[in-house]
Amino acid sequence: MAKYLLLKHYRGAPAPVNNVPMDRWTPEEVSAHIQYMRDFAAKLESTGEFVDAQALAPEGTFVRYDGEGRPPVTDGPFAETKDLIAGWMVIDVDSHERAVELAGELSAAPGAGGEPIHEWLELRPFLSMPPTVTE
Amino acid sequence: MDEALLRSLTPGVLTVLVRRGADFAEAEDAVQDALVEAVRAWPADPPRDPKGWLVTVAWRKFLDAARADTARRRREDQVDEEPPPGPAPDVDDTLQLYFLCAHPSLTPASAVALTLRAVGGLTTRRIAQAYLVPEATMAQRISRAKRTVAGVRFDRPGEVATVLRVLYLVFNEGYSGDVDLAAEAIRLTRQLAARIDHPEVAGLLALMLLHHARRAARTAPDGSLVPLAEQDRGRWDTASIAEGVAVLQAALARDRLGEFQAQAAIAALHADAPRAEETDWVQIVEWYDELARLTDSPVVRLNRAVAVGEADGPRAGLAALAALDDSLPRHTAVAAYLHERDGDLALAARLYAEAAHRAPNLAERDHLTRQAARLNALRAG
Numbered sequence: 432m433a434k435y436l437l438l439k440h441y442r443g444a445p446a447p448v449n450n451v452p453m454d455r456w457t458p459e460e461v462s463a464h465i466q467y468m469r470d471f472a473a474k475l476e477s478t479g480e481f482v483d484a485q486a487l488a489p490e491g492t493f494v495r496y497d498g499e500g501r502p503p504v505t506d507g508p509f510a511e512t513k514d515l516i517a518g519w520m521v522i523d524v525d526s527h528e529r530a531v532e533l534a535g536e537l538s539a540a541p542g543a544g545g546e547p548i549h550e551w552l553e554l555r556p557f558l559s560m561p562p563t564v565t566e
Numbered sequence: 567m568d569e570a571l572l573r574s575l576t577p578g579v580l581t582v583l584v585r586r587g588a589d590f591a592e593a594e595d596a597v598q599d600a601l602v603e604a605v606r607a608w609p610a611d612p613p614r615d616p617k618g619w620l621v622t623v624a625w626r627k628f629l630d631a632a633r634a635d636t637a638r639r640r641r642e643d644q645v646d647e648e649p650p651p652g653p654a655p656d657v658d659d660t661l662q663l664y665f666l667c668a669h670p671s672l673t674p675a676s677a678v679a680l681t682l683r684a685v686g687g688l689t690t691r692r693i694a695q696a697y698l699v700p701e702a703t704m705a706q707r708i709s710r711a712k713r714t715v716a717g718v719r720f721d722r723p724g725e726v727a728t729v730l731r732v733l734y735l736v737f738n739e740g741y742s743g744d745v746d747l748a749a750e751a752i753r754l755t756r757q758l759a760a761r762i763d764h765p766e767v768a769g770l771l772a773l774m775l776l777h778h779a780r781r782a783a784r785t786a787p788d789g790s791l792v793p794l795a796e797q798d799r800g801r802w803d804t805a806s807i808a809e810g811v812a813v814l815q816a817a818l819a820r821d822r823l824g825e826f827q828a829q830a831a832i833a834a835l836h837a838d839a840p841r842a843e844e845t846d847w848v849q850i851v852e853w854y855d856e857l858a859r860l861t862d863s864p865v866v867r868l869n870r871a872v873a874v875g876e877a878d879g880p881r882a883g884l885a886a887l888a889a890l891d892d893s894l895p896r897h898t899a900v901a902a903y904l905h906e907r908d909g910d911l912a913l914a915a916r917l918y919a920e921a922a923h924r925a926p927n928l929a930e931r932d933h934l935t936r937q938a939a940r941l942n943a944l945r946a947g
Binding site for chain 1: 788789790915918919922923924926928931932935936938939940942943
């Protein structure tokens with residue numbers, strides 16, 4: 432098994448095909464989208480491939496050390512040009528192919544007009560622990 | 567096995583050990599061990615005297631641990647030197663336990679964890695599950711909390727207000743999981759109310775009962791939020807409401823108003839309305855005025871603006887809102903609601919979308935997005 436991170440972006444990813452902001456959908460389309468996400472997570476739980484899913488607030492701050500005895504330096508809120516992560520799902524699957532398949536399925540979540548959004552998701556493999564058997 | 571009984575006995579067992587001279591942290595560990603053993607042993611062999619059984623096993627665990635420890639001599643001496651556990655009729659040990667676990671030197675998260683374990687009798691694993699953190703993290707949080715209160719005298723009364731804040735946190739942070747934290751908070755507050763005659767303890771209990779009564783109606787089958795005005799009031803728990811109102815009325819009769827009683831009074835007025843349109847908003851605004859005097863909280867003034875909008879119309883609500891800092895959480899959502907009622911759908915839709923963007927949790931974000939979508943669809947259609 433290998434773990435993968437599926438990253439959803441508020442911005443910074445290429446534009447999806449069905450690019451209508453959510454508040455311009457009908458309430459039924461919003462509900463259908465939320466239900467799709469819920470069903471997707473439930474399905475992965477039932478197949479034993481779900482690890483974690485979290486959503487992040489759009490606000491955030493960059494922070495760095497500024498030397499002994501000085502308060503940390505902050506930068507933000509994020510400028511419009513910056514990449515912005517909206518949330519993630521962590522899955523534990525048998526193969527990279529399976530991870531790509533699932534990311535594709537999640538990207539097909541319905542949006543305006545009930546059509547798939549074709550949203551770009553970022554798929555990142557976890558670095559794993561060294562194996563016990565090495566030869 | 568009667569887990570409720572087991573857990574209700576926990577504080578009493580712990581205080582017996584402390585009275586016999588065990589220090590709090592070690593006694594608390596010993597009681598946890600005894601609880602774990604009870605869970606294993608009782609189903610096959612239920613004791614005739616459950617509390618006596620727990621005291622015996624916990625005391626043995628405590629002595630075993632004390633002997634096993636490298637500081638054994640010191641501890642045994644300490645136990646010998648403690649004054650004999652004579653009767654102390656004027657001190658309620660369980661009450662002291664509440665004070666200790668909510669001690670002001672503890673952070674809120676530590677006080678919550680320690681209260682659930684030492685007073686509530688929950689295992690570390692279940693507390694960790696309830697707060698969605700690893701068990702090792704929760705174990706560390708609890709043992710650090712115990713070190714923090716190690717020097718606190720057990721026989722001095724603490725502050726009721728700190729205990730109430732901890733119980734309110736347990737009730738209000740509705741994390742999901744196997745542990746029903748809201749029900750647990752009610753149980754602990756009820757137990758506290760039976761031990762101390764204090765109108766704010768009663769006020770908090772009433773507040774919890776009145777809000778808990780709406781629980782079944784608060785979410786739709788698909789998990790989405792149902793606002794108060796749209797809830798199916800037939801699904802409210804009338805027994806819980808009746809108890810909450812009775813507890814509140816007895817507290818208010820004492821004429822020592824506090825913030826929890828005032829909040830409970832507002833909840834009671836909502837509970838009293840058979841339909842949302844019959845809500846006595848004028849009285850609710852008066853209670854918000856009381857609450858604002860008692861707490862000076864901006865959140866209270868925000869909620870008051872909503873109530874003013876219902877009592878005196880959306881323009882009055884917007885005027886009340888204009889006096890408040892617009893960076894307050896949910897300020898934008900309230901503005902959206904009042905502008906919709908005032909008939910400005912375009913502005914309301916834009917504000918709902920902005921409020922969704924700022925929502926502090928997913929359920930609220932989804933709800934606010936639906937509101938924006940609903941108004942945009944209305945305007946387009």
